[in-house]
Amino acid sequence: GVHADPDRIVVCAGFLGGLGVLADLLRHRGTRSVAVESYGLPHHRRLLTRAGLGTPPLPFDDRGTRPGDDDHPATAGAVLLTPSHQFPMGLPLLPERRTALIDRARRTGGLVLEDDYDGEFRYDRQPVGALQGLDPDRVVYLGTASKSLAPGLRLGWLVLPPSLVEDAMDAMAGRTPGVLDQLTLAEFMARGDYDRHVRAARLRYRRRRDALVAALAGRAPDVRVTGIAAGLHAVLRLPAGTEQQVVRAAAWHGLAVHGLSTFRHPDADVAPLDALVVGYGTPPDHAWAGALDALCRALP
Structure with a gap:
């Protein structure tokens, strides 16, 4: 369900490489904080902190992550979360909370950073649609080959709103993954082997x-x-x-x-x-x- 026109896609050096690009881009645009989930990977928070961004936690209850109230600090800047399968708790973001998150991003002009960290591996349910499909102009979709192939490959991708593509390309300077790796993965996909x-x-x-x-x-x-x-x-x-x-x-x-x-x-x-x-x-x-x-x- 991702709106992935080729002009929106920027290939990056894995998830952390893409998150680093986005952190620099957001800070350059005046963003002061990126809200994160109450449970998540510490090195993602550390990367954002090193980029000069605050990382206020989103509320969490027994049904999963809550987008937060209108006066919550998460409403400013951007939000990073794993909506399809929250890491590590394993809960999908509820439909009404997905809608509330997108509505809030539209009202505040903020961005949602969607980490689809293991979307290929689902067992007891149908695929959960990408949050990006609800509003491709407010959601940045981050994907990677690290789970499906190997972390050492260091290949990921950002599917961006058109307004961010040029700035993301500028922020990518010196961080582009190897061309040979990209071409090898492209061939692997084109033949159906992936x-x-x-x-x-x-x-x-x-x-x-x-x-x-x-x-x-x-x-x-x-x-x-x-x-x-x-x-x-x-x-x-x-x-x-x-x-x-x-x-x-x-x-x-x-x-x-x-x-x-x-x-x-x-x-x-x-x-x-x-x-x-x-x-x-x-x-x-x-x-x-x-x-x-x-x-x-x-x-x-």
């Missing part, structure tokens, strides 16, 4: 997700698994006060997992929640069963 690869990967990751859910149901029935309709990770809800203990136990078993607190904005007005964020895309196939067994042994 689509075939994504379909095969989606099936493989769905099987991993199902194995994770089954293992936890049998060996850790008190642990609730959420956020699994799409993406490459699951959120495991833990008994109160046990998060750091479980993270240490997992490390002792050779697993690198993150506590949910790692992703919580330090200024977010949300109650602390003990949970693990467990990615299932990294282990090679031959190590997956062993990783699952180690995870179950680390859980309370």
Whole structure:
């Protein structure tokens, strides 16, 4: 559902490269802050902060991210969020909240930065339409090949409102990814190999997700698994006060997992929640069963 006329598309060096370009562009235009989600990747916040932008957190409740009230600081400048599959909580942005967010951007003249970080990998639902399709002149769509192919490829794309294309190109000076990588990916897509690869990967990751859910149901029935309709990770809800203990136990078993607190904005007005964020895309196939067994042994 993305309005992606070629004249709107700027190829960048992965998601962080694109976000860096947008941060410079926004600051140059006088933007003082980019609102972010209460739970999200800390290095995204750090990049915006280094660019001289504030990062006020958006409200969050048990139904996901809330765009904020009219007097909320998020209404100024821009908003960065993951509307199709919130990272790490795994909730899609509700239809009425999507509409409210777009309406607010129109009223205030702000921008919405849409991070479609794992849109290729969905399992139990139909694709969620891109927020950009609701208003291509107020939403910047950021996509990347890092999840579908490899993070080391460092290829991403910005689908921009026409009014931002020239400024984005100026901000891209010296940050363009290698032409050979771009041409290789273009050929991979044109031959249909990219689509075939994504379909095969989606099936493989769905099987991993199902194995994770089954293992936890049998060996850790008190642990609730959420956020699994799409993406490459699951959120495991833990008994109160046990998060750091479980993270240490997992490390002792050779697993690198993150506590949910790692992703919580330090200024977010949300109650602390003990949970693990467990990615299932990294282990090679031959190590997956062993990783699952180690995870179950680390859980309370």
